[in-house]
Amino acid sequence: MHFNHISPAKTRAQKEHRANHILESALVLFVEKGFSATRLEDVARHAGISKGTLYLYFENKEALFKRLVEEMVVPLVQNAEHEVNAYQGPCNNLLQQLILGWWKMIGKTSLSGLPKLLISESGNFPDLAEYYVKNVVARVRRLLTTVIQRGIAAGEFIECDAEGVARVILSAVVFPVVLQHSLGIYDTAFENDRYQRAHMELILNGMVTKR
Amino acid sequence: MHFNHISPAKTRAQKEHRANHILESALVLFVEKGFSATRLEDVARHAGISKGTLYLYFENKEALFKRLVEEMVVPLVQNAEHEVNAYQGPCNNLLQQLILGWWKMIGKTSLSGLPKLLISESGNFPDLAEYYVKNVVARVRRLLTTVIQRGIAAGEFIECDAEGVARVILSAVVFPVVLQHSLGIYDTAFENDRYQRAHMELILNGMVTKR
Amino acid sequence: MHFNHISPAKTRAQKEHRANHILESALVLFVEKGFSATRLEDVARHAGISKGTLYLYFENKEALFKRLVEEMVVPLVQNAEHEVNAYQGPCNNLLQQLILGWWKMIGKTSLSGLPKLLISESGNFPDLAEYYVKNVVARVRRLLTTVIQRGIAAGEFIECDAEGVARVILSAVVFPVVLQHSLGIYDTAFENDRYQRAHMELILNGMVTKR
Amino acid sequence: MHFNHISPAKTRAQKEHRANHILESALVLFVEKGFSATRLEDVARHAGISKGTLYLYFENKEALFKRLVEEMVVPLVQNAEHEVNAYQGPCNNLLQQLILGWWKMIGKTSLSGLPKLLISESGNFPDLAEYYVKNVVARVRRLLTTVIQRGIAAGEFIECDAEGVARVILSAVVFPVVLQHSLGIYDTAFENDRYQRAHMELILNGMVTKR
DNA sequence: CATGAATGAGGTTTCATTCAT
């Protein structure tokens, strides 16, 4: 009774933690089966709680999904932006660093399922899709475009359609992660490093033999 | 009712035609909302028939989905393979021709939704995903790899990881089509030709300035 | 096939009929157990249909309830109004006629449960309560007030607070019907005619001995 | 925690007091929403305690409801009975006194919701309804019948159906209180005193003009 | 053949009740 103020603090942290745990479980299952085909009972079981407990943390199934997207990616985008702003040095290094960062922060973590999930569900959640495009997709693309423009200005890169190139590069970076959570499972394995190496070499030097 | 016995052939053809019509409707809606979230009633309404009639043409919802995938793409892959086998001339032309063909046969038709659909639903239809990977993805990739290897052998392309490069190129070709049917709707428009031009220039010449 | 135009007409009538049948069942159970405590499955069983069928006729439980109220009483009020307007003759006869009509049209039919139901549920359905007050309660009260005022003007009734008296009379008429569907079941029976006779004599002559 | 062993008496009284507080809250909400639609969490919040604490005072939701009815009215009935037995004087005064008492003890206190509540829930709680009819409704009616009979014997009231008249009077007294907690909220206001005056005048003198 | 009313299994959501703190 005397130190009651401790309990709510502890509870608050626990509550936060529990909510994150549920979000992780939801992410895994939503990515695997899609939003509609995922039963809340499965999410609960996966999180080790009961069906009813879910509703102590999230208003309903849709709210659970929205929190998933809104709370898990934006911080990472901000990180990348800071990194680019602070960077001094050759742009191809920066480019490579960003791509590696993508794999480290997203591609190899549980977040890697999010792009696939958003692609799958955008038709049913237009608001969320718009939010994601605005706060993630567009920002990342702008970032990459900036880097390329900086490289052109520095004479490091040839004069090219910076945004077009940024889009091409992003496709080649994001798509494998999307496949990883979908058709990739049924395909022959292909080493990630090898893919990344081929990608970097291709975009830096092209494939045509120089005369 | 009176002259039904006269035209079994016509009936057969009509049946085929009707089935295709339903498949088209199903494709549109499955792509938009996903398999699970699409109600058969909506498919029926979209096809201009009644709910019950669907079952005269397809055993059940799942069968409808499977037929969709099995009947609509494989022929196109075969076409591409024939084209490559018959081709004589510089490989970068062939490459460009294949990419243009992709846009013409898939990217700009209703089939363009299929890759998005399969990515979304692979978790719930492993058999189908496997079938698609084996009969479409892997075959197209092999085809592209062959073209690149042919270019290398001809001294037209530099020595590179042919399969790796093929995968990178495919990502950059398929991903925009996937986006078109998902997040793309909520993004700023970007002209397709411009994207393709940036793509071709990038993979042919790279972006680094030649010393 | 030739007389297809019959089928939809027949269907329309059947549909109407079926909907009314469901409303009757819902009325019985809502009156007995209340809205919240009545399970739709019970309504369905009582109506001899399945749970799902309910939803072909009513959007949801609440809509079912609202239709119940909106479609089943207002016509009766209009009837009474016409009757009063058309009446020529002594007002105490008219009064008696109205009270008898109440018993015949409401008190002894399945509609008799509605007042009890609305009293019970008004807290949870304010809109509906307001609708009922406006379109039923207030109109009937106004009607009765008019009759009394007419009687006063004709020298038939003493000068009195017409609206107040109307409210008193209505209480004594409606309350027994409400009890009939609630506590009345557990009370000793009391003949309706006897109640009505006591009521008429009381309001006409009072209970005090004349000097 | 330290001196708990000293004041069991105080604790006993506090417990009693707390229980009554909970009962008051339950009464308010049960009347407003009905038993089924009232959540125990709301009762708890209204009483300023936690959900779990309720169960320290009442076995379950049903027990809470039953105690509500059993403990809050019977004493009032006994009071009225004593009053009638002790009374000496003209019966119309006694009648008026009883009706005024009804308004003072019930109609204007939180108990006024009980009749509405019992009417609403009698279908789901037959035992309770029976108890209430036996210990409240029937006793009050018998009391009123007695008064009327006494008035007739004294030559104060005309020869009439005493029980029938008692029932009519009770309807007109109880119904407004029931309305007050239901449809009344949505109706135009009508002054209570005015209603009571109209009521008394009507039952004493009737509405027909004396020749 | 074609229809769409009917079904009921299965999903989402609520809430009375329990119990560790």
Place this chain on the structure above:
DNA sequence: GATGAATGAAACCTCATTCAT
């Protein structure tokens, strides 16, 4: 004693599938 997080039974509601017309 008091709490409120956790539970799971039971309610509402949806929709794939069937079948009489």
